[in-house]
Amino acid sequence: MKYFDYKTKNIVIEKENSSLKLLYNSVLGRAILKLLINRHIVKIYAKIESSAFSKFKIKKFVKKNNINLDEYEEKNYKSFNEFFIRKIKKEKRIIEDGFISPCDAKLSVYKINEDLSLNIKNSIYTLDELVNENTTSFKGGYCLVYRLCVDDYHRYIYPFDGITLNKKHINGKLHTVQPIALKKYKVFKENDREVTLVKSDTYGNVYIIEVGAMMIGKIVNEDKKTFKKGEEKGHFEFGGSTIIYLFEKNKIKINKTFLENTKKDIETIVKMGTNLE
Helix, strand or coil, X not given: CEEEECCCCXXXXXXXXXXXXXXXXXXXXXXXXXXXXXXXXXXXXXXXXXXXXXXXXXXXXXXXXXXXXXXXXXXXXXXXXXXXXXXXCHHHCCCCCCCECCCCEEEEEEXXXXXXXXXXXXXEEEHHHHHCCXXXXXXXXXXXXXXXXXXXXXXEECCCCEEEEEEEEECCECCCCCHHHHCCCCHHHHECEEEEEEEECCCEEEEEEEECCCCCCCXXXXXXXXXXXXXXXXXXXXXXXXXXXXXXXXXXXXXXXXXXXXXXXXXXXXXXXXXXC
């Protein structure tokens, strides 16, 4: 898989996960997959990852994913999941001017078609499928897909000031959000997700959709009626995850780099607080 690092301007090449290839490309793998996305199995796994027994995984996880612990607050973690939702030092993520990234992620940007559909990794989605609501006013706008991998910082912030209009939870499955799954399943329609409609004086009405992913993928959001840019919105517990932003037409300016990379099937690595205009 190819990524473009927005900060260094370098191309990063990453090998595809062999375990996921087995799960999604073989008969045996798909049989195992049914177990992994079963809610009862997920609940058991969640308890294990939140237990003191899981602490032994932290050191190996840090080494395997090249995580720089100097960026994070020092703490004696009681479980692997507590480590996974660790907090970053404020000075390590600067909140820049303008529209910013709400998280550390791999970003793809799509134009919302006149028929309110999106082609994401060869899967066609309608906006109504994503949020289970009428989305006519978003015709011609933009869809920003932030894909968080297990090595990313899994807390996220509000990228602008605004108010919350309404929110809801949509029950679903917990597929991985890696590209191999996105090309085989309509993951963003099928997975667990939190949908929040917010309003900003600068950006109009905006849908924010947090999508859970394989194994725990639990979404924990703050309950805020009004919010300020840079305030924490929530976090994901263990598992790769995705955040989707939907903008109405002519409400946001986005650097053309993201659109050009997306057309080439290249995701762009961004960091929380980085200006994206």
